[in-house]
Amino acid sequence: MSSFPKLLDAIDAKELFAKMRETKAVDIVSNNPPSKRNGELECRRIFVLEDETPGDFVRAFQEEPLLRTRVSQRISSHPEAERGGQTKEGRKTATTTVLLPSFLDLYEQPDSALAFEMEEGAETDVHEAKWTLQKKYGYKLATTFMPNYARAIYEYLIAEVLASDQKTQPQTQTPTIIRVLDPCAGWGDRMVGLYVSDAGQNGEQPVEYVGFDPNLALYPGYKDMMTCAMSGSLVSITQSSLVTVDANNNNHNNNGQKKNRLQTTQTQTQTQISALRLEDKTQNTTFELRAQPFEEGAPSLVEETFDVAFTSPPFFDYEVYNEDTNPQYRDWVAEFYVPLFQQTARLLKPGGLFAIYLDDTSAGSIRQFLYTVVPTICPMRLDHKIGFRGIYSGRVREILVYRN
Numbered sequence: 001m002s003s004f005p006k007l008l009d010a011i012d013a014k015e016l017f018a019k020m021r022e023t024k025a026v027d028i029v030s031n032n033p034p035s036k037r038n039g040e041l042e043c044r045r046i047f048v049l050e051d052e053t054p055g056d057f058v059r060a061f062q063e064e065p066l067l068r069t070r071v072s073q074r075i076s077s078h079p080e081a082e083r084g085g086q087t088k089e090g091r092k093t094a095t096t097t098v099l100l101p102s103f104l105d106l107y108e109q110p111d112s113a114l115a116f117e118m119e120e121g122a123e124t125d126v127h128e129a130k131w132t133l134q135k136k137y138g139y140k141l142a143t144t145f146m147p148n149y150a151r152a153i154y155e156y157l158i159a160e161v162l163a164s165d166q167k168t169q170p171q172t173q174t175p176t177i178i179r180v181l182d183p184c185a186g187w188g189d190r191m192v193g194l195y196v197s198d199a200g201q202n203g204e205q206p207v208e209y210v211g212f213d214p215n216l217a218l219y220p221g222y223k224d225m226m227t228c229a230m231s232g233s234l235v236s237i238t239q240s241s242l243v244t245v246d247a248n249n250n251n252h253n254n255n256g257q258k259k260n261r262l263q264t265t266q267t268q269t270q271t272q273i274s275a276l277r278l279e280d281k282t283q284n285t286t287f288e289l290r291a292q293p294f295e296e297g298a299p300s301l302v303e304e305t306f307d308v309a310f311t312s313p314p315f316f317d318y319e320v321y322n323e324d325t326n327p328q329y330r331d332w333v334a335e336f337y338v339p340l341f342q343q344t345a346r347l348l349k350p351g352g353l354f355a356i357y358l359d360d361t362s363a364g365s366i367r368q369f370l371y372t373v374v375p376t377i378c379p380m381r382l383d384h385k386i387g388f389r390g391i392y393s394g395r396v397r398e399i400l401v402y403r404n
């Protein structure tokens, strides 16, 4: 365990969690049916928050894997180029993408200047320092989704599916349990956002959340978040697995798959979490996280059993989370994005909604996939867009909502 200054020591986690329950995003656009501008569908709703600080709850519990994540950066060949690879006059310049070292890669180096500076400034805000020192030391921190945006989006999606059930089948009863799928659970923002949502916390609408994430480094944080603030009985399902250890570069792999440079020198047994399940019988809620790549775990789930799916998957290899446990793809579209959509379509009930936040860090190629390839590989169709606006950047991030 690293000895970097921890956000968890600087916050009151329970207080932040209570704040998260009180915080509601405001809906600044109500655009239904959505209009088009320049042929582009406009967002039906845009959610904004007045205060994003409750998001530190998740950030604090997942700080170590967050600070180990390596983030890519586009670098322009032109010395005067500004952000986005353009000169002041708007001329485009050639760019290359480099994967930066993580905060902890730099902090843990012997005689680290970053560690020295953090210690020197210990009496100042160490959390803030991690952000402000990014440029100086040449690292970039991974972003998180923010539980309160996720909360607003879940409340919206659940209301939508309940309303459309009533329209198409007025005689049917509201489903007893709303089942929510999160193919790439990430830091845990969506899980926590659903928990504090009107559905999750009031128990008026029982919910069952199933999330997948192969990054084993996230599971201690998930567990601690659940134990700290969420009620219910927690079961941790572990399994023993054979781990192959490469003594030359200490590079190990749990399943022997998708690691090319592996030189096997020894094997040993390791116990690891394969799933976490938190069940609250009084609230009728269940939150389950499965330590598997979605495309490997999804086929074992029963088809047409989920009402809503919502996720923010990796944006190709823009961020590198955990090279020991996460699959590495040669062809992201064929090996990851295609099964992501096909399995989600198989698992959603007819009429179910899939909301996905997938930023285009790949100069347009994911856009083509989302708009033109998806309808050819699965029954889901793009229904509309929603968005959320970050406080600091002011930028609206779009979420595509598909209907099964």
Ligand SMILES: C[S@@+](CC[C@H](N)C(=O)[O-])C[C@H]1O[C@@H](n2cnc3c(N)ncnc32)[C@H](O)[C@@H]1O
Binding pocket: 143, 144, 145, 183, 184, 185, 186, 187, 212, 213, 214, 215, 292, 293, 294, 295, 312, 313, 314, 315, 319, 321, 326, 327, 336, 357
């Ligand atoms: C952190 S989230 C997305 C980050 C995004 N920049 C954001 O802030 O919304 C991506 C997660 O997908 C997980 N992931 C990677 N490959 C996956 C797979 N095959 N199945 C499920 N989850 C996966 C990663 O471990 C990571 O936790």
